[in-house]
Amino acid sequence: MGVQIVINGENPCETSSKLEKMKKRLNVYVEKMKIFPGLAWKTIWNVGREDPRRVIHSIKVGLSLTLVSLLYLLEPLFEGIGQSSIWAVMTVVVVLEFTAGATLCKGLNRGFGTLLAGLLAFFIEYIATTSGQIFKAIFIGTAVFLIGMSATYVRFFPYIKKNYDYGVVIFLLTFNLITVSSFRVDNVLKIAHERFYTIAIGCGICLLMSLLIFPNWSGEELHNSTVFKLEGLAKSIQACVNGYFTEEEPQTSNEESLEDPIYKGYKAVLDSKSTDETLAMYASWEPRHSRYCYRFPWQQYVKLGAVLRHFGYTVVALHGCLKTEIQTPRSVRALFKDPCTRVAREVSKALMELADSVKKRRQCSPEVLSDHLHQALQDLDTAIRSQPRLFLGPNTNNNTNNMLALAAAQARQKSGKELGVSSLLTTVKTDSSALLEWRSKRVSEQAKENDRKVLRPTLSKIAITSLEFSEALPFAAFASLLVEIVARLDLVIEEVEELGTLAHFKEFDPGDEVKIDVNCEKMKGDQNAKSLENHLPSHGAAE
Template sequence: MDIDESAVRKSGGIFGRRWWCLKALPGRFIDNMVEFAHKVEKLGKDDPRRITHSIKVGLTLSLVSLLYYCRPIYGGFGSSTMSAILTVVVVFEFSVGATLGKGFNRALATFLAGALGFGAHHLATLAGDKGHPAILWFFIFLLAAVASFVRFFPGIKARYDYGVLMFILTFCLVSVSGYQEDEILELAHKRVSTIAIGCLTCVIMSIFVFPVWAGHDLHKLIARNIEKEADFLQGFGELYFGTKGDTDISWLHGYRSVLNSKTAEEAMANFARWEPPHGKFRFGHPWKQYLKISAMTRQCAYRLEALSRSITSEMKEPSEFKMIITLSCMEISVELGKALQEISSAIKNMTYPFTVSTHIVNAKTAAEDLHRALEAITLDNTNILEDVMPAASVTSLLLEIIECTKNIAESVKVLACLAKFKGADLAILPEKQTRRLLRSGNIKPHHAENDSTHALIIEYAPSAMVE
């Protein structure tokens, strides 16, 4: 049938081809609509909060638009309502932190720029009609140049870049409008008022109507990234050393999202600083510590990427060298996976990771066993390039991941103490007691001769121990 249609299309020339294209338009339109509906459905199922956010934006714009029809005794805002509508469009973001950050930037920038614009107009008026344009030109040039240069500072760029842009825009608008109109003060008052109303409406709607907290999303993202690395390590040993078939290797590429999450994590941390206390996240929550954990998690993910290449590149029978190191390497991989799983669970539940040290110690013990096995091995009649080097590379990467896991665990313990996770007090208490005894002189550090080890000698003192 397709051959006949193509033959008829060719025989009909250009008019035949156009006819067939026109005839196929309804079918293509229906297919495109069905595909679009599937995309919309998938987008909503991936994160239902997107639907509620869209509804909140529409509702907020509808409420702010009523200002145009509000006519009190002293007069309404009239066309200045457009400033409030534009404020809602540009300020209302997906998360509470992003909305608060943009709202604060826009409100503060508008207030400062409006005041400075009125002051510049007043000084220009004192210079007379001839000096008026020159004075305004000078102030616009000076403030625009200084504000543009300030945007290059990393701290300003990260948190106040939008506010600086609004400052430049509002100052120029008020100054130039003041040069053309006599009602400069009324213009500045209406602009500041409408923008303040728009920002306040966005903030109220964002916080009290199905709020989306950037801090909570960052918290879950860090835990999820560590969990993906744990899944990789727990399945890597059995897959690489051939003790399990590759029936389900969906975990094999999960770590890749960790490599590309830096921008999202930094944005979430920046937005989270603007958010008020909510849930278990108190005021002054250590959001910067999350970025330190994410940086160490990415360092671990780079090594997992190298391990992943070894799985795809080596698909042959295991060599004698590989069989010797199998048990130790598998134990290292499994213990590191358990440690990362424990860390991820501790972050999710906001508890102190007490048992993670046990898994790291087990991994180090397996590494020592591996070291002893390597010392006893003989490489006679062994192809070093093909048999030894790939397995040795995997062994080296696993040893590096031990240190990465240790660093992640230490950073999470610091986070638990700073954020006061459940059980963190029990971990801090022994350290505080030790420091107190050191200050009182009841604990004396002892250095053994010709040895780098340290010991603490506790001298019994009832007065010091009773509290």
């Protein structure tokens, strides 16, 4: 045996290994610090390139904070307003949002909440000052309790929660500050005036920056996101069908699937519920800035978004057919390639026409569902009917008998286990020595069960293969989803037509139909997902 030398209770080999690990960690940290400036600059550049409005908004916030800081920095302004000028800075930080609608909502809520709280606080103070000091304290405490309880309960009303929750919070804060301060401070009216003036100045600067200097309208954001979702669904469907009938087997990992343009197309639709509702609520606060001064039905955009999400669920299922474990042979798929491709092309063409009509604010074409789509559906139905043996399987009777035999064997095995358990229980009651034998048998059975669980995925595939299902069965699911997409397309068209009617879109111009056909022909030539990614429009996420 070797002799180990121990110095100060530590082995020199262990000490050297620890030093090596520390050196490796230090080298890793050094490498990260070297590449950190480049990564930081790349992130900053990408955020601004994705949506240049973010840079403009940041500049507007910085300029607004500089303007309100002058109330505190310039001596004449500070003497007129005093310490309350800091409330203007806080107002700009809280109120100035990315879109004009969000700024209007918060600014007006803050202004009206402060005004109502001040008026009510003065009324409470007027009543309290006519009585003694003890009664004044009791009256103020009672008023704070009742107003605080009532205002908090009102916040649970759905309409108040959605539109005026921030204003109620500011009302509570201002009312308590003024009412409680009036018990110790003599000139509380001056404090309230200074705070109201500074909040008004801060809100005024925020509204000026949001409405007049490069405004970002919530309504336009919602409008553009609707167009983006329609285009994304159209491209996802076209790419799904092209990928399903491609001759090469795609090999993608989990990381690559997240960058899949098909996934990107419908992901924006599935994740849009909260964003659409928020943008619609903020858009209802915005002034009518269009040249026709029509009041846009923003809630109709929300309804259209809900229909598009239900439409997107079918696209998700269609995309899942490309990644299932059991696939129809490509030689069988080729029999139905032409009608399926034409159905997908016509659906994509209809969605692109709807997106173009919403984008240009015009009525959609009366023939958005052309006869080509109906003809493609008829051809698909004829192609499926012409191949009945593919969907019934070569040995239908044998498959049925195999399935019945398998079910009978499982039933016999289950009844045998139940009889074995009952006999064991009887033996246990009469003979204590059988208990040990039963326990040992139980342990061995558990070990076998654990091995069986490990092999279960493989055995399940073997069992499925042994049943000799029809080779075209997975394609039947794909075709049914494609027909379901056509059925749900009618609901999307109805909502877009309703939107055009309520929003007073202009009448359809037949000359625009030529441009739509050209765009669809470009999409027809995209045979793989990589080329589709270049056609995706740049879109800034709603803040």
